[in-house]
Amino acid sequence: MRALWQIIVAIFKLSWRVLNFIRQAFFNLIFLIVLLVGLGAYLQVQDANQRPEKGALLVNLSGTIVDTLSSDIKLRQLSQELIGGNNEVQENSLFDIVKQIRYAKDDEKISGMVLSLNNFVGADQPSLKYIGKALKEFRDSGKPIYAIGDSYSQGQYYLASFANKIYLSPMGDVSLPGIATNGLYYKSLLDKLKVTTNIFRVGTYKSAVEPFIRDDMSPEARQADSRWVNALWSNYLTDVAANRGLSVGEVYPEPTQLIKQLKASNGNTAEFALNSKLVDAIHSRADIEKVLTKEFGWNEKNKNFNFTSIYNYQIPDPEPKYEKDAEIAVIFANGAIVDGPEMPGMVGSDTTAKLLRDARLDDNVKAVILRVNSPGGSVTASEMIRAEVQAVKDAGKPVVVSMGGLAASGGYWISTPADYIISSPSTLTGSIGIFGVINTFENSLDAIGVHTDGVATSPLAEATITKQLPPQFAEMMQLTIENGYKTFINLVAKARNKTPAEVDKLAQGRVWIGLDAKNNGLVDMLGDFDDAVNKAAELAKLESYDLKWTKNEPGLRDILLGQASISVNSLLPEAFKIQLPAPLQQVADDMNKQPGFFGNMNDPGHRYIYCLSCSYSN
Structure with a gap:
């Protein structure tokens, strides 16, 4: 009985300590927030005085x-x-x-x-x-x-x-x-680690899977990338030369x-x-x-x-032009497209779909500008967003897509229902293709003496990363990838008034720069965000309106965790990197520049519309 009582007392003491720690942490957090807010107000006053x-x-x-x-x-x-x-x-x-x-x-x-x-x-x-x-x-x-x-x-x-x-x-x-593109290729590494990479794709130019299956760039990818890289550089030199009153050759x-x-x-x-x-x-x-x-x-x-x-330059909020009876909602799709809620630097399908739905149901919103700056991502997530864009259009509200630096693969998929698509001459778009990647580790485990065995009701149930993929599962995956490509082609064909065969010639995963995309009918106009605003007002027949900048506001938890992440990422990697030999430092830099896709592959069907080759150093 005494032993039982001691156990109860020990549990009570431990629970009390945990509760006391939580209480202290909570009040310390509140104090820190108050301190930060107060200091922020003080700094703003100081800035104003200066x-x-x-x-x-x-x-x-x-x-x-x-x-x-x-x-x-x-x-x-x-x-x-x-x-x-x-x-x-x-x-x-x-x-x-x-x-x-x-x-x-x-x-x-x-x-x-x-x-x-x-x-x-x-x-x-x-x-x-x-x-x-x-x-x-x-x-x-x-x-x-x-x-x-x-x-x-x-x-x-x-x-x-x-x-x-x-x-x-x-x-x-x-x-x-x-301007250059530089990607890392992992085939030899995966071979040494005995990792089996199962690739399912459609598209001659769909090079996102090449790092898994090659040690260098394919000729097709090199040809396609060379075109848009040279076009980007030409656009850069032309602008700078005009600004300086020089010829391109002089610059x-x-x-x-x-x-x-x-x-x-x-x-x-x-x-x-x-x-x-x-x-x-x-x-x-x-x-x-x-x-x-x-x-x-x-x-x-x-x-x-x-x-x-410019960080202290405060400008007053503009007066409403029309008593907020007429608004054009601006919705952002900025980053890789993933399933679920929005994450920093990512387009969450649930979050973006909700913003589009809110704009559709808001009687004051007369038109929507979808600002797309995305290399794509999950097929499932992209389709969820596309469907909401279509719903906005079906509700009688014009949708104008304003493309930023990148609106490729899934970024183009979500743009297809729009009434009008505007891209910059230097926008990277297209990349109409689809792929799936599943890595399995049966050979890696076998090399260290670990084996997998068991029973299953069918070969499909045995699809696991610890075993070779069943041929039936692989065949089904390829069929779903081909179906996804056909769906993509048909969406573009319907939206751009082309036949599927015509779109297929422009597709195959090929990346187009804005000027080429306009010439090939993938976008309607070359311009910038101002042009998108004017076109949205024109389509909605608005003479007076306000812009409604819609975005997902982070909660307190998201802000605090985000700041902690920024601090850690800004301090630890550099502190670690300087300990590396020079060649490895360069590899670390290259990995940091490569789009953050592989760590965020969460499509439930393992299907992706993503442009990995659209990263470049400028």
């Missing part, structure tokens, strides 16, 4: 530019203030940046702009082009733009090329290496000519950039400060020229 009466808009972008943020921007900025971290992981909203630049154009307190892009990592080409459009509007208003940088990467220089004056530090350079001479010019500059990359008219002057930071002070005045309190950072 804002000069008149000066430049300092566009000091850090990190990347995305269509929609994956977590709460304010809390992320605050966490960076508190604990620091890698600014390369910071996300910036494309549409917020454009809105701020356009507002600053007419703001009497903003007399010019300074592009400080040292910490800007990059964006896809259509996003850069859209920001460039706003920069040109600002510059054409008569307000000067200055670009300053220690050096310029390719993405940084694209934005800098819109400036009236580009300044470069004495030891800097303008790096324009071009990017042939390698032999480039080396000759670099030799003439004695290998000095800054002098080379100046002589090539890529920059207007070579200045130290102190000299640049003098130029900007002369233009914008000196702020004695901040000991710098007068400026307002």
Whole structure:
């Protein structure tokens, strides 16, 4: 009896300790939230107090530019203030940046702009082009733009090329290496690990499965990728050359000519950039400060020229144009398409379908713009979203798809019901194909002395990763993949007024750049988001309307977990990576750049419409 009593007491003590820990953790969390909110308010007041009466808009972008943020921007900025971290992981909203630049154009307190892009990592080409459009509007208003940088990467220089004056530090350079695709191929590794890869696919150009079955790129994939890579590079050079008043050959001479010019500059990359008219002057930071002070005045309190950072530049919410009786809903499909709720950087089918349904049932919403920036993903998830897009259209509300940098495979599947599809000339789209991948490990287990055995009611019940796939199951998988491809072809044929045979010639998993997609009838118009808004208003016959930016708001749990994930991912990988030998560091970088698909394959039927080859370095 005594022993039983001791056990009860021990259980009670343990339970009490657990409850006490939970209580302390809960109240500590509440205290931390209050502290963060209070500190955030204090920092905002400080920022407001530091804002000069008149000066430049300092566009000091850090990190990347995305269509929609994956977590709460304010809390992320605050966490960076508190604990620091890698600014390369910071996300910036494309549409917020454009809105701020356009507002600053007419703001009497903003007399010019300074592009400080040292910490800007990059964006896809259509996003850069859209920001460039706003920069040109600002510059054409008569307000000067200055670009300053220690050096310029390719993405940084694209934005800098819109400036009236580009300044470069004495030891800097303008790096324009071009555009390349680089993927990792695992066949030899899988062979060494004795992993059996079962591939089911349709499409000559559907190269997403090639990493499993090859050690290099297939000739078909190389041919297709070469076309859109060269087109992207041509678009880049054409825009930069026009901005600088140069020819494409002057911006990017042939390698032999480039080396000759670099030799003439004695290998000095800054002098080379100046002589090539890529920059207007070579200045130290102190000299640049003098130029900007002369233009914008000196702020004695901040000991710098007068400026307002774009991160502190607050613009008022626009007044409703039509008492909110007429709205155009903007819904984002940004990232790989997966089944279930939305995850950071992913398009959750449940979440996106709900947003579309809400727009369909909202009487104030008269039209929908679906902003697609996705390489695709799960067939099941893509079909769920497509069906909701079709339902919006069937309800009599026009749907316009605005394609970002990437709207391929599943990204194109969900676009098919739209009344109108608008892509950028540099959008990567198409990739109409389908595949399935199932890895089994029977040989791997056998090599270490582990074996699987049992009984089953049919061969189909024995489909498991620990055994060779039954031939009946493999045959069924291939049939479902072929059916999925046929469905994809028919969806496109119906939407684009083509025959299935005509679509098949454009399909086979082939990737098309926006210009080619327009010429082949896969999209209706080349343009940007502004064009999508105008077309949606036209189709809905709206003269006055408001844009309703719909997105899934993260809960407190999602925000806190998201911030923890960002902090860990920004600190630990780099800390680990620097311990690796140089060749392995490069492999780690390449793996990080490859789209995050393999860890998110959750289609219940193992079927995917995904463009893995659509990743490129810019």
